[in-house]
Each structure stands twice: as C-alpha cells, then as structure tokens.
Amino acid sequence: MRLFWSFARQSFQSRAMYRFDFWMEIISVFFSIYAVYWIWNTLFAQSPGSFEISLAQMTTYAVLGMAMETIFLPWIGPQVYISEQMKHGLLEMDLMKPVDFQFHLFARNAGETFFRFFLLFIPTLLVSAYFFDFKLPATFLDGAYFLVSVFFAYMILFGLNFLMGMISIVTINIESISWAYQGVLRFLSGQVVPLWMFPASIAGVLAVLPFQSIYYVPISLYIGELQGVDAVRAIAIQAVWVVVLMGLGRFVWSRIYSKMMVQGG
Amino acid sequence: MMIKVENLVKEYKLQNRKEGLKGTIANLFNPSFTVKRAVDDLSFEIKEGELVGYIGPNGAGKSTSIKMLTGILTPTSGTVEVNGIVPYKNRKANAQHIGVVFGQKTQLWWDVPVIDSLVLLKDIYKISDAQYKKNLNLFNDLLELHEFQNTPVRQLSLGQRMRADLAAALLHNPRMLYLDEPTIGVDIVAKEKLRNFIKEINQDQKITVILTTHDMGDIEKLCNRMMIIDHGKMIYDGNVDQIRRTFGMERMLVVEFEEELADFEVPNTKHIRSEGKRKWFQFHRLQTTPSEIITAISSRYSIVDLEVVEPEIEEMVRNIYNGELVSEEVSEG
Numbered sequence: 001m002r003l004f005w006s007f008a009r010q011s012f013q014s015r016a017m018y019r020f021d022f023w024m025e026i027i028s029v030f031f032s033i034y035a036v037y038w039i040w041n042t043l044f045a046q047s048p049g050s051f052e053i054s055l056a057q058m059t060t061y062a063v064l065g066m067a068m069e070t071i072f073l074p075w076i077g078p079q080v081y082i083s084e085q086m087k088h089g090l091l092e093m094d095l096m097k098p099v100d101f102q103f104h105l106f107a108r109n110a111g112e113t114f115f116r117f118f119l120l121f122i123p124t125l126l127v128s129a130y131f132f133d134f135k136l137p138a139t140f141l142d143g144a145y146f147l148v149s150v151f152f153a154y155m156i157l158f159g160l161n162f163l164m165g166m167i168s169i170v171t172i173n174i175e176s177i178s179w180a181y182q183g184v185l186r187f188l189s190g191q192v193v194p195l196w197m198f199p200a201s202i203a204g205v206l207a208v209l210p211f212q213s214i215y216y217v218p219i220s221l222y223i224g225e226l227q228g229v230d231a232v233r234a235i236a237i238q239a240v241w242v243v244v245l246m247g248l249g250r251f252v253w254s255r256i257y258s259k260m261m262v263q264g265g
Numbered sequence: 266m267m268i269k270v271e272n273l274v275k276e277y278k279l280q281n282r283k284e285g286l287k288g289t290i291a292n293l294f295n296p297s298f299t300v301k302r303a304v305d306d307l308s309f310e311i312k313e314g315e316l317v318g319y320i321g322p323n324g325a326g327k328s329t330s331i332k333m334l335t336g337i338l339t340p341t342s343g344t345v346e347v348n349g350i351v352p353y354k355n356r357k358a359n360a361q362h363i364g365v366v367f368g369q370k371t372q373l374w375w376d377v378p379v380i381d382s383l384v385l386l387k388d389i390y391k392i393s394d395a396q397y398k399k400n401l402n403l404f405n406d407l408l409e410l411h412e413f414q415n416t417p418v419r420q421l422s423l424g425q426r427m428r429a430d431l432a433a434a435l436l437h438n439p440r441m442l443y444l445d446e447p448t449i450g451v452d453i454v455a456k457e458k459l460r461n462f463i464k465e466i467n468q469d470q471k472i473t474v475i476l477t478t479h480d481m482g483d484i485e486k487l488c489n490r491m492m493i494i495d496h497g498k499m500i501y502d503g504n505v506d507q508i509r510r511t512f513g514m515e516r517m518l519v520v521e522f523e524e525e526l527a528d529f530e531v532p533n534t535k536h537i538r539s540e541g542k543r544k545w546f547q548f549h550r551l552q553t554t555p556s557e558i559i560t561a562i563s564s565r566y567s568i569v570d571l572e573v574v575e576p577e578i579e580e581m582v583r584n585i586y587n588g589e590l591v592s593e594e595v596s597e598g
Contacts, residue, residue: 098360
C-alpha cells in the first residue's frame with residue numbers, strides 16, 4: 001500500500017515537472033470530446049428517431065468515453081514499462097528487488113492512474129459539464145455503480161495490458177502488435193460506438209470477451225442504460241474477468257519467470 | 266560464512282539455427298541444441314567482510330555466476346548459499362539483504378530525479394525513516410549526493426550515475442554487495458571517489474563485496490583476495506599481492522626516440538615491437554630495473570619520452586590459463 005502511494009506521489013511530481021505535457025494532454029482530450037460531441041449532435045439532427053436513447057444520454061456516453069481515456073491511457077500501462085525494461089536489459093534489475101513482480105507493476109500503474117483520476121479525469125468531466133452538456137448520473141445508484149465498475153474496468157485493463165507485457169518479454173518488440181491491440185480495444189470496448197449499435201452477431205461475440213467491460217459497461221451504467229439486474233450482472237461479469245485475467249497474468253508470468261531463471265534473461 | 270558455493274554448474278541450451286527454408290522447417294519440428302557450459306564446477310567460500318575481486322575475460326562466466334548468487338538464475342547443478350539463503354529458491358528474501366550495482370545498467374528510474382528513485386526504494390525495501398535519513402546523510406558526506414539528487418538520472422554524468430546507483434544499492438543496508446564493473450567509463454577523479462567509498466563502506470559497515478572488473482587499478486586499490494575464472498572454471502583463488510609477485514614480474518618499457526631507429530638489443534630485455542619512433546622492451550622485475558635499461562639506451566640514443574607499462578590483468582589471466590605462469594603458490598586459498 002505504501003508502495004502504491006509512493007508511485008502516486010512520484011507521478012504527481014513528474015507530472016509537475018512535465019507541465020507542458022500535462023496541458024497538451026488536456027487540450028487533446030478536449031479536441032476529441034469536441035469532435036465526438038458534434039458527430040453525435042449532427043447524427044441526431046439528421047435522423048432523430050433512429051437511436052434508442054436520447055441525445056443527452058448519447059453525448060454523455062461519448063464524452064465519458066473520451067474522458068476515460070485519460071485514466072485508461074494506452075501508453076502508461078505495464079506493457080510499456082515491461083517492453084522498455086526488456087529493450088534496455090533492465091528487467092533483471094526489477095527481479096533483484098524484494099517485491100512481487102506483478103504487484104510492483106500494479107502499484108506503479110495504479111499509483112499513476114489514481115493521480116490521473118483526480119487531476120485529469122475529474123477536471124475533464126467538470127469542464128465538459130459546462131461546455132458539452134455532460135450530465136450527472138440520473139440517480140445516485142447509477143453513479144455508485146459507475147464508480148465500482150470503473151474500478152473493475154481498470155483492473156481488467158491492467159490484466160490485459162500485463163498479458164501484453166508478457167508477450168513483449170517473449171518477442172522483445174510489441175510496437176506492431178500494440179497498435180493492433182489498441183485499435184481492437186478502442187473498437188470492441190465500446191469506447192467510441194456503443195455496443196448496442198453493433199449487429200447482433202458481433203454483439204454476441206463481444207459479450208463473451210472482456211473488452212466491453214472496460215468502456216461499455218461503466219459508461220452504460222452511468223447513463224442508466226444498464227439497470228437493476230442487468231447492472232448487477234454486468235458488474236459481476238466484470239469481477240469474474242478481474243479474477244480470470246489477474247490469475248492468468250500470474251500464471252503466464254510464473255511460466256516465463258521460471259524459463260528466464262533457467263535460460264537467462 | 267557469507268557465501269558458500271559448491272560444485273556450481275550452469276549450462277545453457279542453445280538452439281542450432283539451420284539456414285534456409287528447409288532449415289527453418291527442420292528447426293520447427295526437430296530443433297537441435299548444443300549445450301554451453303557457462304559455469305563449470307565452481308566452488309568457493311567468502312567470509313563476512315571480505316572484499317573479493319572477481320575477474321576473468323569476457324564470456325568467462327562471471328555474470329552467470331553473479332546472477333546465480335543474486336537469485337535470478339537457477340543453477341544446473343551444485344549449491345549456492347548466500348547468508349544462509351538459497352538465492353534462486355528464495356529470491357525475495359535474498360534480495361532484501363543484497364545490493365547490486367551493474368556498471369552498464371541502472372536500477373534508478375530514468376525519468377525521475379535521483380531522490381525520487383531513492384524514496385521509491387525506501388518503500389520497496391521497507392526502510393524506516395530513521396535509517397533512510399542516516400544513510401542519506403552518509404551518502405551526502407561520502408558521495409556528495411546532494412549535488413545532483415534533484416537531477417533526473419538521464420541527465421547525470423556517468424560518474425554521478427554510478428554514485429547514485431551505489432547509494433541506491435546501499436540504502437537498505439545490505440550485508441552483501443555485488444559490483445559489476447562499477448568504474449567502467451568513469452574519469453580518474455570520479456573513479457578515485459568511487460573506490461574510496463567502496464573501501465570505506467566495506468571497512469566501516471563490514472559489508473561483504475564481490476567486485477567484477479577489468480580494471481586492475483580497482484583490484485589493487487580495493488581487494489585483498491582475487492578469484493580468476495575462465496571458461497567457467499576457477500583458475501586462481503588467492504591473495505592479490507601474491508599474484509603480483511608471482512605473475513606481475515614481466516613489465517614493459519616504452520621508449521620514444523628522436524628519430525626512427527633500426528632494432529637493437531638491450532641487455533636483460535626482450536625487444537617486443539617497434540612502431541615509428543617508439544620501441545617496446547619487455548623485462549623481468551628481478552633481472553633488471555627501468556633505470557638500468559634507460560641508462561643503457563640513453564648512452565647510445567637520445568630519448569624523447571618513456572613509460573613503464575604494468576602487465577594487463579587480461580594478459581595475466583591469459584598467461585595463467587595457458588599454464589605459462591603456474592606456480593606452487595597458486596594452490597593456496
């Protein structure tokens with residue numbers, strides 16, 4: 001736990017050092033939000049009746065999808081750290097520390113994400129509420145579901161990213177796979193287009209994949225699209241994915257680790 | 266006993282890559298391997314508080330054996346024990362009481378100021394506030410850490426980075442310190458500082474040190490014991506003075522003349538080579554002295570410059586390995 005705070009504090013300090021980056025990031029998020037906001041406004045103006053939800057719900061969905069990228073940012077994940085350490089031959093330096101490897105990476109990433117939640121995500125939402133009709137959740141329960149769900153979504157994303165990191169240990173370079181992975185993630189997670197707009201066959205496949213748990217589930221809970229039993233079930237499925245992916249990550253790591261122990265790093 | 270290594274063996278399985286399409290398919294279905302023995306039946310013991318120089322040519326098996334001592338590599342056979350712990354079976358427990366500095370690698374985080382890395386290490390090793398403060402003061406005194414503690418690691422000079430890495434390795438008061446080429450690429454002044462620091466913590470805190478280096482100066486200044494390995498085998502384990510006495514007899518005098526000269530002989534020396542206006546003479550420490558040689562030469566030719574070259578550690582190792590310089594004293598230790 002101390003390690004987690006330590007990484008959060010360090011993120012804060014390095015963020016303070018790279019102030020320019022910080023502002024650039026804020027600006028680029030607002031560009032994305034502005035773009036999706038107008039796309040949905042235009043679409044609704046063209047054919048108001050063809051969407052299942054209201055314009056306000058839709059723009060809130062779209063804004064939230066973009067804003068969440070400030071905490072689910074692809075290039076701060078454990079896979080980036082692992083592949084950097086691999087490239088410089090530094091992974092063994094991490095192994096010489098008296099901490100569990102997966103936990104170390106989790107603390108590192110969670111610390112930074114925690115920092116981003118308060119300094120990027122929340123301010124982005126506040127500004128969006130003012131300029132882009134971003135609405136508060138309809139009920140207190142929707143908001144509470146959302147927070148729990150975002151936490152699980154983060155854990156799922158970490159689990160997937162950690163597995164990507166494991167791939168980078170084997171292949172050393174993950175840049176090409178990484179692009180494909182980011183694309184798949186953005187599309188299949190429902191970050192940009194809500195999953196209920198997909199054809200039923202694709203939506204059926206997505207339902208058994210972990211990706212929708214990352215963006216689609218928390219955002220749908222927020223706008224009240226998932227209610228009651230559906231909401232609880234979606235969160236339960238998230239929890240299962242957390243356990244499965246974390247466990248799988250541990251398993252794969254232990255295999256790779258024992259191979260490294262025999263064959264050298 | 267701090268370290269106990271018995272009959273340590275490490276073999277790597279290397280896949281033979283066959284060329285061409287047929288070869289690639291053959292590799293997939295019927296891979297063939299060669300076994301490379303990187304460490305071959307190594308046995309030694311190191312007492313608490315010793316400062317041991319660990320040398321050998323590149324690829325001799327130094328890093329492989331250090332990796333087994335630090336617990337990130339499993340031996341093929343044999344036993345390793347560090348402070349009562351088997352490192353590869355208990356990596357985390359072992360990590361808690363060892364410190365590591367690898368000259369070519371850093372354990373500090375690249376993008377953040379040195380002090381931030383140290384704060385993180387404080388939490389990783391669960392170091393108490395008091396101990397952290399005390400050690401930081403010590404590093405300020407001896408390594409002048411405060412001069413660059415707020416600079417990100419990527420902006421440090423090599424000497425500073427090495428000092429910062431030493432601080433990082435010692436922050437948790439390890440009982441055992443592994444130094445792998447800690448002075449590589451560092452200028453003379455900084456090198457001297459690093460050596461003094463290593464000496465000091467070894468003497469004051471009784472930290473056991475294994476020092477891998479190619480720099481004979483490091484060994485001479487710091488170590489009383491030296492282990493030499495080659496092809497994974499221990500070929501010398503003993504005291505440093507003795508190896509100098511035994512193997513450091515051959516020295517070299519390099520003389521630069523005013524003009525290019527034909528080769529000539531000087532009593533008690535061996536003319537090794539000539540290059541332009543310079544000539545190399547090898548001599549034995551007991552047979553003659555540099556001043557005798559200089560007198561003999563300068564009576565006939567005018568000398569512009571000269572230099573006495575001490576034998577290189579690599580050369581000594583090569584000589585020892587080739588069996589040219591084996592003496593009965595070697596068996597000690």
